[in-house]
Amino acid sequence: MDKMGIVFALFGAVLAALMAGIGSARGVGLAGEAAAGVVTEDPGKFGKVLVLQLLPGTQGIYGLLIAFITLSQIGVLGGSAQISLAKGLLYFFACLPMAIVGYGSAIGQARASVASIGLIAKRPEQFGKAMIFPAMVETYAILALLVSILSIFGIGGINV
Amino acid sequence: MAVLPMQRMELCALKTDRKKILEMLQRRGVVEVNDGSQADDVFRKKDTAPAQVVLKKGVAVSQEALEILNRYAPESKSLFATLEGRTITTVENYDSFAEQRESVLQLAYHLGALAGEVEESRSEIPKLTIQMEALAPWESFELPLDFSGTKKTAAFIGILPPGTTQEILEEQLRSAGEDAVSAEVVSSSPEETYVMILCMRTAAHAVEEQLRELGYAKPSVIPSLPPAEQLRELQKNIEKLTQKAQRAQDEIKSHSDARETLKFMLDYYTMRLEKYEVISHLIESRKTFLLTGYIPIRDTAALEEELSQKFPIAVKFEMPGEDEDVPVLLSNNGFSAPVESVVESYSLPGKGEVDPTAVMSIFYYVLFGMMLSDAAYGALLAGICGFCILRFKNMEKGMLNTLKMFFFCGLSTVFWGVLFGSYFGDVVDVVSKTFFGTHLTIPPVWFAPLSQPMRMLMFCFVIGLVHLFTGLGMNLYQLARAKKYKDVLYDVIFWYILLISLIVLLMGQQIFANISGFSIALPATVSSAVSLIAIAAAIGIILTGGRESKNWFKRILKGLYGLYNITGYLSDVLSYSRLLALGLATSVIATVINQMGSMVGNSVMGVVAFIVIFLLGHTMNIGINMLGAYVHTNRLQYVEFFGKFYTGGGQKFRPFAVNTKYFKFREDHKNG
Numbered sequence: 048m049d050k051m052g053i054v055f056a057l058f059g060a061v062l063a064a065l066m067a068g069i070g071s072a073r074g075v076g077l078a079g080e081a082a083a084g085v086v087t088e089d090p091g092k093f094g095k096v097l098v099l100q101l102l103p104g105t106q107g108i109y110g111l112l113i114a115f116i117t118l119s120q121i122g123v124l125g126g127s128a129q130i131s132l133a134k135g136l137l138y139f140f141a142c143l144p145m146a147i148v149g150y151g152s153a154i155g156q157a158r159a160s161v162a163s164i165g166l167i168a169k170r171p172e173q174f175g176k177a178m179i180f181p182a183m184v185e186t187y188a189i190l191a192l193l194v195s196i197l198s199i200f201g202i203g204g205i206n207v
Numbered sequence: 208m209a210v211l212p213m214q215r216m217e218l219c220a221l222k223t224d225r226k227k228i229l230e231m232l233q234r235r236g237v238v239e240v241n242d243g244s245q246a247d248d249v250f251r252k253k254d255t256a257p258a259q260v261v262l263k264k265g266v267a268v269s270q271e272a273l274e275i276l277n278r279y280a281p282e283s284k285s286l287f288a289t290l291e292g293r294t295i296t297t298v299e300n301y302d303s304f305a306e307q308r309e310s311v312l313q314l315a316y317h318l319g320a321l322a323g324e325v326e327e328s329r330s331e332i333p334k335l336t337i338q339m340e341a342l343a344p345w346e347s348f349e350l351p352l353d354f355s356g357t358k359k360t361a362a363f364i365g366i367l368p369p370g371t372t373q374e375i376l377e378e379q380l381r382s383a384g385e386d387a388v389s390a391e392v393v394s395s396s397p398e399e400t401y402v403m404i405l406c407m408r409t410a411a412h413a414v415e416e417q418l419r420e421l422g423y424a425k426p427s428v429i430p431s432l433p434p435a436e437q438l439r440e441l442q443k444n445i446e447k448l449t450q451k452a453q454r455a456q457d458e459i460k461s462h463s464d465a466r467e468t469l470k471f472m473l474d475y476y477t478m479r480l481e482k483y484e485v486i487s488h489l490i491e492s493r494k495t496f497l498l499t500g501y502i503p504i505r506d507t508a509a510l511e512e513e514l515s516q517k518f519p520i521a522v523k524f525e526m527p528g529e530d531e532d533v534p535v536l537l538s539n540n541g542f543s544a545p546v547e548s549v550v551e552s553y554s555l556p557g558k559g560e561v562d563p564t565a566v567m568s569i570f571y572y573v574l575f576g577m578m579l580s581d582a583a584y585g586a587l588l589a590g591i592c593g594f595c596i597l598r599f600k601n602m603e604k605g606m607l608n609t610l611k612m613f614f615f616c617g618l619s620t621v622f623w624g625v626l627f628g629s630y631f632g633d634v635v636d637v638v639s640k641t642f643f644g645t646h647l648t649i650p651p652v653w654f655a656p657l658s659q660p661m662r663m664l665m666f667c668f669v670i671g672l673v674h675l676f677t678g679l680g681m682n683l684y685q686l687a688r689a690k691k692y693k694d695v696l697y698d699v700i701f702w703y704i705l706l707i708s709l710i711v712l713l714m715g716q717q718i719f720a721n722i723s724g725f726s727i728a729l730p731a732t733v734s735s736a737v738s739l740i741a742i743a744a745a746i747g748i749i750l751t752g753g754r755e756s757k758n759w760f761k762r763i764l765k766g767l768y769g770l771y772n773i774t775g776y777l778s779d780v781l782s783y784s785r786l787l788a789l790g791l792a793t794s795v796i797a798t799v800i801n802q803m804g805s806m807v808g809n810s811v812m813g814v815v816a817f818i819v820i821f822l823l824g825h826t827m828n829i830g831i832n833m834l835g836a837y838v839h840t841n842r843l844q845y846v847e848f849f850g851k852f853y854t855g856g857g858q859k860f861r862p863f864a865v866n867t868k869y870f871k872f873r874e875d876h877k878n879g
Contacts, residue, residue: 100835108831109788112795124802175552175841182842191783193664196791201659 052135053121060117062197067110067149067188074103074157081161085168086120094162095167099160102181106153109192113145116199141198148191156184163166209562211503213860215527218498220520225496228518229482229863234298234866234872237510239534240485240500250490250497256559262483265312265476267400272315272469275322280463292601293871304475308859311472314465321455332445339441341427344394344401345434352429361411363404368422371400380404380417388414391419396705401426422692440639447706474867481542488500501527501534501860534560535857543568545612548605553845554855561685563853567844570674571612574843576619578789578836580656582627583799584829585620588613616836625789630856631825632797641805642814656790657798663787674711674843675776678851679703685852697751705744708737745770774855779847785839794833 082096117138119125130138163177216238220228232238246252276282285291345352348364356362367376376390393401406414415423430437469619489496502510507524510817527533535555537547543565550556550564579585592614596607624630630650639647656663683699686692713719715729729737753765804820807813849855865871 057767094408098838101831102838104831105792108792108796111799112792115795115799125243142231173552175549175845178838179842179845182838184784185839186785188787192788193784196788197662197664 052130052132053123055132055135056117056121056130056138057123059139059146060109060114060121060123061201062146063110063117063142063149064114065110066146067113068107070150070153071104071107071110072100074106074153074160075100076102077154077157078160078164081164084155085164088168092167092171095171096164099167099181102160102178102185103153103157103186104147105129105170106156106188109188110145112196113142113192115197116196117142119202122201131207134185134202134205136201137207138199141195141202143195144191144198149188152184152191153190156181156188159184184187209538210556210560210857211505211538211860213501213527213533213536214504214507214524215500215531216498216500216502216507217331217523217525218514218520219495219522220498220518220609222491222494222496224518224520225486228514228520229485231513231517233478233482233485233863233865235506235510235513236862237506238500238502238863239861240488240498240863242499243490243660249492251492252477253486253489253491255487255671259480259483259817262476263718266473268312268315268319269473269476271563272318273466273473275318275459276463276466276469279325280460282300282466287595287599288608290595290599290602292599292603292606293867293869296870296872298872300471301475301478304471307468308472308475311465311468313767314462315469315472318459318462320647321459326345326453327458328448328455331448335441335445335448338428339438339445342430342434342438342441344396344399345426345861346394347559348393348401348403348434349402351431351433352426353431353858356405356408356411359408360405361408361414361686363402363406363415363418363423365402365418365423366423367400367402367418369395369397369400371402371421374400376404376421380406380414423576446537470869475700475872477867478865481863481866500863503536503860510520532858536860537562539564539566539568541611542615545608545615546571548608549612549841551859553849553853555857555859557854557856559685559689560579560853560855560857561681563681563690563849566681567848568615570677571840571844572615572619572847573670574674574786575616575840576623577667578839579620579793580623580627580790581631581793582624583629583631583634583746584793584825584832585617585622585624587617587829588620588833589615589617591773592617614686623790625651627651627794629794630657631821632794632801634797634801634821637805638817643811646810648712656787657794660787660791663790664784667783667786668780670786671780671847674783674848675779675851676703676706682852697747697754701744701747701751705748705773707739708744711737711775712741712859743788779850782843782847785843789832789839792835793828793865796832797825800828 078100082100085094085096114198121135121138159181161178166177167171218228230238270555285398348773350362352364354362354364371392373392376392377388380388380390384541387407389405391403391405393403404414404418420816432440457531485498489498491497502524503526511524512520514522537550537555538544539547539562546568547564549571550562550567556562576585592610596602596610596614602610628649632646636648641647654662679699679702683695686695686699712734715734720752748770749763749766751766752769753762756762756765800820803824804817806811807816
């Protein structure tokens, strides 16, 4: 049973990459559909809508970041992979904020992006504001990322 | 360093000079013309709508002609075309263009007609092809399809369902009682059978009935010529049409050298259109006209001198009234000017607001650099932008400012990258370990956020506090400038005192020491004194937060709500944790890329794989993280910083100027 530690830890890391990645993939896809629609009407807006399309993509990167930090902390990328069950579970829970909030915020951000792309279609001069609406959603992904990062780094020092 | 002060300008001059004066004003591009005085008995507005229609048509025709040229003879553009800016031309060119305008316009119309010809021919061809397909089964048939028989015999030419053979057909017709019937199957396909039936005229009716029962139908296309001949005719027509389209297309291509002239004509009409729009704002008497508008004070003297030297005029400059909605033009030094567009895309300063550009620019570069935070990425960014700025002197102003902005952002990124010890992530470590077997590393000048994230987080919050306090300070300055000293005390000073004393108290707490790793032991007396100060400030906010309400109860409630704003400050400060998150994202992804690159090992293949992965991976990482840094720097400025003092709402200064697409004039470089 004591060997299960690494399993849980790896599961957490994979989950962060998976869920945040799926969320971003769906989000960028959603925004991409709207962006393509705008470009059919006015190819000149490509640069602007592309930026808006990419905004929900950051969650996937944060998920990758958490997964990578966890992998390197638990020794999967070289080093000893000896982790107690308790520690493995701790890593698992530490990854959860990024996994869950990453997924949810990517979708939420994508919806804001789609709306902002609509805004650009009608009023391209309001680009600065259009960019802020999706960026507001991302704050929560960043907060989740922060909690996950701090937890993962903190767990290393705990002796269980 | 600020919003440029504007003056109202009134200019009265002779109508005979109108063209020249307007053209001069347009080239100077310093006056925004608007409806000033009302029309009366002497001064009337001129109706320029008919002239504008003609000019708009000119613009549309030139645009269409250019599009046609681009469709059939695409312009070969260099990769850096957007950086090269508009071609410079002279005023003489503009003046002399009037002579050739008519011929160029004719050419534009001609191009339009040619393009129409190509379209028409191309849409005609499919129709003919369909006819040919319908006739193809009859190709071997020698009579025309509308042949109805001779004096004694009747002929039925048409289509029957598939699988009908000559024998079956004749048999079925004879069984109906008609002996003298001859049927011929001309051709057959899996879908249809093509037949000719001959019978005596007397029996025609009965045979037709019989045929109808079998599913007989006339051919869909019945030409007067025999099918084979008709097919040849159609083929000839198609060839003719193809040739016609090709000829028209070739002719369009042969005019590709007129592209520049057409561009010039587009600009020419655009400029004249703008001029007529301005004329519609003028009021005119029989011999004179009156122009009103706004002009930045710095340009008044030069303009007045130039105008009065060349023309007999009367011009008056005066300060705009208090309630006037004066257009806003920002002016900043070379360091801050590049972020003007960032301010502008939020909103230009409204009435009584200061231009935040200069203060914002410092934070903009610092925050951007902290988020990208890799010395090598920063050096690349600054290097590429710097090269483009030096190489393309004739660049448009907007593009130049964007490049300058990223140049400064790049420099700041280099600074932070060196402090945090990140050069393409950890490429030095990885390369030295994988390919040279030693372990080299460039140590951070300050500390590495990846190994001390808490320390970095604290630093981000400090930066955030500085940013927020600067925002509050801007509010203070703005209120003091408007001489609202009470508001300065209530809305800014109280908050300063409350926030600072709370921070001092927080630093004495155990929990803070645990998180940040250092503690400041406050003597008990000091901490209780600070607590008292904080409480006093909080009471001050409660009492004054709702001061616009007369009702005391309401006022206190509003004050309490105002104090609740303290949570807003908390979330504002926490928001700066994105500096850490994005900074870590850059370096962790860079590390992942380097690690992937080194996985093949130390061999020739390994080196090749490393270079490929390095180039692709880091290009992607720079792109993604630059986007992230750009968006989130803007967010921190717009939401956290501007939220403290800035609402905006100013109208942009839109001077009457040369807003062309392809050419600009050498005489005056300020018009870009």
